[in-house]
Amino acid sequence: MDFVTMNILDNTMLSLCREMGIVLMKTSYSTIFNEALDFTCGIASPKGEMLAAAEFCPAQIGGLPLLIRSCLQEVPLSEIEPGDVLIHNDPYRGGLHTPEHTLFCPVFVDGELVAFTVVIGHVAEVGGMVPGGFPSEATEIFHEGIRVPPVKIRKRGEDVVEVWKLWLANVRTPRYNYGDMRAMISGVELGSARLADIVRKYGREVFRQTCEDLMDYAEKRMCAEIAAIPDGRYSFVDYMDNDGVSDSEIRIEAHCHVIGDRLVVDYTGSSPQVRGPINATLGVAWSAAYNAVLHLTDPSIPKNSGCFRPIKIIAPRGTVVNVDYPAPEVGGNTEAHPRIAGAVIGALAQAAPKRAMAGEGGTHLNFVFGGHDPKHDEYFACYDIEVVGWGARANADGNDATDSINGNCRVMPVEVFETRYPWLTEEYALRMDSGGAGRQRGGLGTQKIYRCLDAEITASQLTDRHQHQAYGLDGGQPGASGMTWYQASNSEIWQTMVEAFAKRSTSKWSNVTFKPGDRVQILTPGGGGFGEPAERDPSQLAADVSDGFVSAEAARRDYAR
Amino acid sequence: MRFSANGYYIERYVKCDCCGVLIYDDGIPVTHPTAGPLLFCSAWCREWQAQKLAGIESPVVNETFA
Numbered sequence: 001m002d003f004v005t006m007n008i009l010d011n012t013m014l015s016l017c018r019e020m021g022i023v024l025m026k027t028s029y030s031t032i033f034n035e036a037l038d039f040t041c042g043i044a045s046p047k048g049e050m051l052a053a054a055e056f057c058p059a060q061i062g063g064l065p066l067l068i069r070s071c072l073q074e075v076p077l078s079e080i081e082p083g084d085v086l087i088h089n090d091p092y093r094g095g096l097h098t099p100e101h102t103l104f105c106p107v108f109v110d111g112e113l114v115a116f117t118v119v120i121g122h123v124a125e126v127g128g129m130v131p132g133g134f135p136s137e138a139t140e141i142f143h144e145g146i147r148v149p150p151v152k153i154r155k156r157g158e159d160v161v162e163v164w165k166l167w168l169a170n171v172r173t174p175r176y177n178y179g180d181m182r183a184m185i186s187g188v189e190l191g192s193a194r195l196a197d198i199v200r201k202y203g204r205e206v207f208r209q210t211c212e213d214l215m216d217y218a219e220k221r222m223c224a225e226i227a228a229i230p231d232g233r234y235s236f237v238d239y240m241d242n243d244g245v246s247d248s249e250i251r252i253e254a255h256c257h258v259i260g261d262r263l264v265v266d267y268t269g270s271s272p273q274v275r276g277p278i279n280a281t282l283g284v285a286w287s288a289a290y291n292a293v294l295h296l297t298d299p300s301i302p303k304n305s306g307c308f309r310p311i312k313i314i315a316p317r318g319t320v321v322n323v324d325y326p327a328p329e330v331g332g333n334t335e336a337h338p339r340i341a342g343a344v345i346g347a348l349a350q351a352a353p354k355r356a357m358a359g360e361g362g363t364h365l366n367f368v369f370g371g372h373d374p375k376h377d378e379y380f381a382c383y384d385i386e387v388v389g390w391g392a393r394a395n396a397d398g399n400d401a402t403d404s405i406n407g408n409c410r411v412m413p414v415e416v417f418e419t420r421y422p423w424l425t426e427e428y429a430l431r432m433d434s435g436g437a438g439r440q441r442g443g444l445g446t447q448k449i450y451r452c453l454d455a456e457i458t459a460s461q462l463t464d465r466h467q468h469q470a471y472g473l474d475g476g477q478p479g480a481s482g483m484t485w486y487q488a489s490n491s492e493i494w495q496t497m498v499e500a501f502a503k504r505s506t507s508k509w510s511n512v513t514f515k516p517g518d519r520v521q522i523l524t525p526g527g528g529g530f531g532e533p534a535e536r537d538p539s540q541l542a543a544d545v546s547d548g549f550v551s552a553e554a555a556r557r558d559y560a561r
Numbered sequence: 562m563r564f565s566a567n568g569y570y571i572e573r574y575v576k577c578d579c580c581g582v583l584i585y586d587d588g589i590p591v592t593h594p595t596a597g598p599l600l601f602c603s604a605w606c607r608e609w610q611a612q613k614l615a616g617i618e619s620p621v622v623n624e625t626f627a
Contacts, residue, residue, distance in 0.1 A: 264609075282576075282583070285581070310626075322576070322581040
């Protein structure tokens with residue numbers, strides 16, 4: 001094992017993945033790409049192993065190994081030629097959810113396939129029953145938009161026009177989708193050209209062997225981390241509020257078996273799959289376990305398939321953690337993922353309390369909307385992500401106003417939001433008292449008020465934690481739950497979506513029409529606290545009150561000694 | 562996974578009865594005395610599930626992960 005070459009190549013591939021991401025950010029049309037950065041770029045071996053991934057979206061990084069593996073089961077290597085680009089988004093073929101589109105581009109050197117460059121991106125509009133791709137009242141996969149099995153969207157350097165036409169005919173915003181898809185293709189093609197140069201520089205055999213060494217190294221590093229956790233079976237249960245079409249809470253159960261330097265994550269005991277769209281695909285179940293383990297282990301371990309080898313995941317079919325066709329699943333990747341990862345972290349926190357954080361807000365809020373833009377005479381659609389409070393850790397407060405742990409996405413700036421869409425942001429602030437009390441305080445959620453301006457907007461939301469709060473650890477208190485409120489233009493009264501529109505759920509509702517002057521307020525959940533609140537440093541508590549993070553009343557009530 | 566004869570569509574999604582992964586090949590079929598016919602993706606899954614069905618809460622399997 002040549003550590004010098006391995007280290008250089010690892011960092012070179014990582015830089016290349018970041019460069020692919022910059023291409024997406026700079027050339028895409030939709031705000032979910034160029035502002036939120038809801039994408040990930042990676043490199044895979046011809047066998048489907050992930051060799052490198054940039055640190056964009058953790059849900060997609062953890063989902064890459066199964067995605068690549070499933071895609072290559074259907075498109076044999078013998079059918080892949082230089083200049084091809086494959087597209088895939090099918091949640092039932094290793095995918096994460098319908099909006100997540102994955103592109104693969106082969107890297108050929110001297111006629112030999114040596115790798116793939118890969119981009120996964122969240123496409124904001126995919127057709128289906130609501131604009132913006134989050135139909136929270138869906139009851140089957142067909143409500144969630146177009147499914148694309150692994151097919152070539154470019155062949156030998158030329159567009160496959162039939163695939164483009166078929167795809168773009170099934171979405172509401174074809175011009176934006178076209179631009180975003182071109183950006184993704186530019187990313188993988190740039191990566192392919194750059195990686196071919198790198199392989200030529202080192203030689204094919206050195207490249208292949210160094211990649212093998214790199215994965216072996218990552219495996220050894222991860223084994224050492226797991227071996228440091230005492231052997232045993234650690235279990236944890238968390239819940240989701242409901243599925244949007246019924247009132248039942250949904251159980252997420254994780255049993256972590258630490259056996260020497262190996263870890264088995266078993267989700268047996270989780271709820272059977274539900275009618276509404278919060279089921280997770282197998283890719284999500286894998287990704288959530290990987291995400292949790294990466295949160296608990298040394299962040300310098302190279303993120304490749306090697307570091308996942310010591311981890312085995314058991315996700316019983318037909319459950320909310322491994323949904324069977326044709327149930328809906330779009331919220332599984334955003335809402336179930338953080339709950340699954342949180343259950344794994346909660347379980348392992350019993351064995352490694354100093355590495356774990358308490359429960360986090362665990363939702364992306366998923367406020368999606370669309371309508372007709374009279375200025376440009378075309379349809380617009382937006383997928384807007386909001387941020388939550390993260391859980392506190394043994395040595396630090398939770399992060400405030402941060403995207404849930406599977407997203408790592410940015411919030412769209414208010415100025416961009418108001419320029420692109422017919423909303424006025426009347427308030428955007430950290431939410432006082434939303435962080436769970438503790439020796440270390442949970443991170444704060446946010447509060448935001450939008451006012452609809454000069455167009456009718458069709459909006460939907462798929463979120464969670466309106467009922468089940470983020471858990472505290474070691475005596476810490478739970479974070480505050482979230483809520484979404486609606487105020488009609490001619491009214492002073494704020495109502496939930498259940499009260500205003502007779503929806504089944506306050507957190508999951510579809511196709512509500514906002515008229516000019518109507519307002520929506522989104523309160524996002526806070527993170528759980530860590531340790532007994534009475535043990536909080538009085539100077540830190542005083543600073544919290546002074547900063548407006550904790551009210552004087554809550555300070556007296558929750559932190560009494 | 563069972564594809565149509567021409568490969569155009571999927572007729573049945575076949576998953577491992579232990580870990581839930583999609584099975585594209587023949588898998589490892591097993592007939593369990595109480596659980597009936599089962600299909601596994603790997604020897605590890607077959608052994609883990611056998612011990613679970615025998616009531617062992619924390620199985621120990623010597624096979625490598627699939």
